Amino acid sequence: MLAKMPEFIDPILLADRNASIEGELPVSSLDRLAAMLSNDDGNVAVKLFFGKVGKLATVEGHISAILAVKCQRCLEAVEWPISSDIKLAVVHSLALANKLSDGYEPLYLADEEKIPLKNIVEDELLLSLPDIPKHQHDCIAPNSPKNMSARSHKAGEAPMESPFSILAELQNQKKLETKNGSTKK
Numbered sequence: 001m002l003a004k005m006p007e008f009i010d011p012i013l014l015a016d017r018n019a020s021i022e023g024e025l026p027v028s029s030l031d032r033l034a035a036m037l038s039n040d041d042g043n044v045a046v047k048l049f050f051g052k053v054g055k056l057a058t059v060e061g062h063i064s065a066i067l068a069v070k071c072q073r074c075l076e077a078v079e080w081p082i083s084s085d086i087k088l089a090v091v092h093s094l095a096l097a098n099k100l101s102d103g104y105e106p107l108y109l110a111d112e113e114k115i116p117l118k119n120i121v122e123d124e125l126l127l128s129l130p131d132i133p134k135h136q137h138d139c140i141a142p143n144s145p146k147n148m149s150a151r152s153h154k155a156g157e158a159p160m161e162s163p164f165s166i167l168a169e170l171q172n173q174k175k176l177e178t179k180n181g182s183t184k185k
């Protein structure tokens with residue numbers, strides 16, 4: 001098991017120390033992200049190195065996860081592997097943020113010293129997610145008539161219910177119907 005990761009980090013202090021952080025964050029702890037997923041199972045593997053480029057404190061590293069995103073066609077879960085490099089420079093003003101070069105993205109700190117570690121991870125994951133995730137195969141929208149036949153076909157291959165339980169259900173339904181009919185009289 002990897003060591004538990006800190007909830008809050010001070011990127012400037014960590015950069016001064018050339019510190020590194022490695023561990024896993026549960027997807028369920030990332031509220032904004034989890035709200036967009038089909039389920040919040042699993043973890044995000046996080047590896048971050050803090051350092052300095054000139055006067056700038058930097059955060060570089062890598063995050064990876066397999067997220068269960070919701071297919072926008074059939075609404076079922078799609079396993080979406082994400083493997084993303086992080087390259088951030090800590091800035092205290094938007095003017096500085098616009099001046100960053102070498103592919104650094106701004107990690108904006110206003111007056112606070114510490115920020116939630118999960119914000120860095122969550123922002124990166126949100127950026128990495130596709131706008132409209134879909135299955136690679138030709139999945140079918142739940143309300144299309146094509147899908148109905150696909151489903152009954154599937155049921156024929158691997159029946160969820162035994163024919164007897166369906167028969168019993170039908171008989172019950174009949175009984176109910178006659179019952180209702182008799183009360184109406």
Ligand SMILES: [Zn+2]
Nearest residue numbers: 071074135139
């Ligand atoms: Zn789909």
